[in-house]
Amino acid sequence: MGIPQLLQHLEKIEKPKSKVYPSTSSSGDAPSRPAAVIDGSALAHYIFNRYIKSLSKDERIPGVLGFDYTSYQRNVINWLERLEFGFEITNIFVDGHLPSYKTTTRISRIQTTISSLSRLRTLSPSLIDLTKGNWNPSPPFLIAAFSAAVRKHERFGRVLKTVPGEADAFCAAAAVRGGVDCGERLSVVFTGDSDLVVYPHSRRSRVAILDDVHFESTPDEGAKVKVALWSPWNIERKLGGREAGAEGGVNEAVTIMKFAWCLVVKDTLRSAKVVSSGKGDCLGSVNVSAEFKREYLLPDVGKVVDGGGGGLVEILDSRAAEVVFTSPRFRALCHPPDGGDGKEVEVYLPVLLEDVTKSSVWSVGKGIRKLAYRILFGTEATVVEVHRKGESVNRSYLKLHSNDEDNDDGSMLGVKELGEGLEELVVGVILEIVKGYLDKNLQITDIDVLALLAAVTSSPPDQKETLPPVTSLQWTWPRAHILSQLMAGVWSLYLLQTVTNLQPTTDIKLPDTIDTTILSKLTTLPPLLPTTIDTTRFITIYAISQDRRGMSKTAKKRARKRAKTSEGQDTAGLGVDGLQGIVNKVFGKDVGGGVAGVLGIVEVMRRGEEDEESEGGEEEVESYMGMTVG
Template structure:
């Protein structure tokens, strides 16, 4: 949310108290650790910002575009372990739905990203150089999914994490309030990046700590401690003359946004807060700072954890699960906006989100009524635009892909992740710009997990991230996310699946791997690291011909072997059989098409034109 100058204003009333935990009393009793409630979405971005600050100029492009989610997840685990030296974690809450009044803000943020991307595309025409636009640092689109998965992989925390049907703020504040209410002297601290957590109702033992003020240190006794600056909203409320229910704090926050002239009077003089008595807070503003209602147990309770926030938002936008949203809201009419993750893609090409639309449409059909019109919000050209999907009459070939499957795949290759690869291949074939064999291998490498004990991947350099490769990887991400969404929705309780999704596809979806295992940027780029990329001085047509003529058997790698030999090391023996089968299918398809074209040329070769008519 964010209210300008909020903490600076509160600091005039009561400065935050700096403390180190755990605290051991004079009698040497066991160290005491207060309770910690963590705003998971805010923590995910806080850890990302620390990660980005440590990147060198040379590593910025490969590290951001080829984001190492595994390394990031290790940072998440490390932070949680550090915080546990001083606190006992009682809850980690992740955004699962953003309110409708944030629509303009969300569209503005997407448009800003597109504007940065457009400038980068202009200044960095071949390989991507992020230093050309230093204010633009693309956010990894699956950051929250990686954060959530890191927590779910640890028995100590997996029962503490929840994807909530709203912004995490209100759920964090409620958890701290309930804990403080049930204990006499124990602190409950909400850790967040949002200063307006101070505005929520609070008990005397509720505190708020901002991530940037958290310091992990080693004490004189050699033991690890956590130093924090604690804001006490209950104390601030009393200073303002309130009775502890946050009414005065909320009025002061409202004035900061809409009536700043009253703020100075409210925080100065001996009768602080008196000028706030007549302030009437707007309904929508006050609604943001109410506690969510407890979910009643029934037959369609949503899952406690949904891996990705964007997928959770799709689910909570539906009529079935929408009743759990906080604050309560309903889209106007039958149109439902769906905000797809922002991808780093080539603006000279059509949106990467064309890939996977069939899978997403099937997910929408499972969740929404027939008369619903889905508005997918994503880039079109250089602007944010909408793709309308009408569920009542969506019958285009593109949107039948999920139901129909790909009949060309033999049984041993009937893996749902390969449907993404073939959909991307079809996209390029239909535009008469077929992918080179190296591109196909890169896609297959990215969708396959690295074999255990295999050798280290080659180092990826800045000049290997070209726009075509970046766009190709964005298409892979779009397809994988779409399949993940369909799998998540298909396994929700009590959905009517009959006539919408085929049982065979549900069975295939069960074998779909973890989302982050289907788009490995390091494995994707590893194939390209051994392919000559320097084609300066060549015309566009010559470059295109060179790309098509790349034959892996003839491209020497740095260790004297062939690229094909190296690529075989990226796969298990079983996987490599599948790779060869895919390449054979693609080769057969292209040969068949070429034969058809030759036949067409032969049929028309004897024809002649007479007064505009073709005779022959």
């Protein structure tokens, strides 16, 4: 969120206090550790942004596009463990729902992302070059990876909650509760949002900005945490705001809110007077809008986290939570209360690394998502999916009632007779992608399918992977687009899996129109979404199958012939050159499955193409799907 220049102005009124923890009193008492309340969503992006800054220009493209979720998760736990030397982590909250008054802001952010994507596409029309667009897209499953890493941790997993609102409001409420209930111990909110100081606070609650947290270590004193702490209580007192009675009471921060409002509406005269005088005398007549006040109401953390939402907040991923908490069954848990009758519901789909000249990647998995929506919202509701279309934000209206002419019935969920070791539903997503290209008479090659299979295939434990290094030369727009289609389809499966997992603990009922045998297959999906798709394995297939000059005339001719032959056929019935044939090859007895099997097939195909090229002509510069990469 953030309010322009808020902390810079407040610093002239009350500077933050620099502290080092753990601290030992002069009497030699045991080290004191304040309570730490962490905005998990802010921390997830903070650690990612630090990672980006550490990359060189050459590392940035493969580092961002081939993002290593496993390494990122290690960094998350490492940061929390280092903080734990100086603080006791009592709460980690993750955004699980954004209120309706954030709609304009959300649409604006989506449009900004699309515009950045479009500019990048224009500046680097063939190979993706993030250095030209000066834009580093966030990995699509960043919060999911953060939450999964924390949940697996013995200590931190117990305090992580995905809340039905914005995390910062719950952080402020938990810090206030801790600052009132814990005597002389401080309760500190760790966040990236400056406007945490605008919320009500207790005398013993503080705010720490993540950029101001530094880890130190000396041979004599060991590990320490140095941090700058803001005291909203003291700032409010200096501005002349009222205090709420008792020593441990809550200060409503009315004057700070009025000052923040002046910055938002650009009342520079009044805000300058406050800064120069250090007092809020001139703020008495300021009328803050009701909507702005509403943003800083404190939720009842105990009621939501420990009460009706206890089970949900401990299992939901941030993106899935947004959908779940919008449903009629769980809307009452939201903070602030979410109005509406539930008949028309907006679902915001992230902008992935898509080619803006092509259709939205979210056409993949639409039937799967509709199954999830029917379970959550019933068959009478309409879901409005907000996603990219062209270079603008688009709204797609999905009717959830049963219709004989509606072919979005989940029929793509799975392929028969798959080899052992690969989840049937994920292959069903790949099949849907292949069918989408063939239906539009667009080219898709065996290499594309093998790359998708490699992305979702893990090697057996006894097989060692030796993958060649990934470079920026492999990242073309068609490849990024098809990988994002896979991500959209797998996330759709994950949403459906999340919704069906709610059944045992809630009164959610399945509509009669849903085939329950499909839902039983969801148990094969791994619980952690980021491990389902391995970007490095995906791009490696292209790295070993063709050089940067692209495909040969022979290879392109063969691919066009396959597409023409397959046109009009039922994709599930393709022969050995189609998806089922490739899957059978990957898991044949002589291959043994896993990434090694995929790589082995690619090597055989490449040798065959090289033999034909030696007989039949030189290579062209134009690459697959018409993109120039050389």
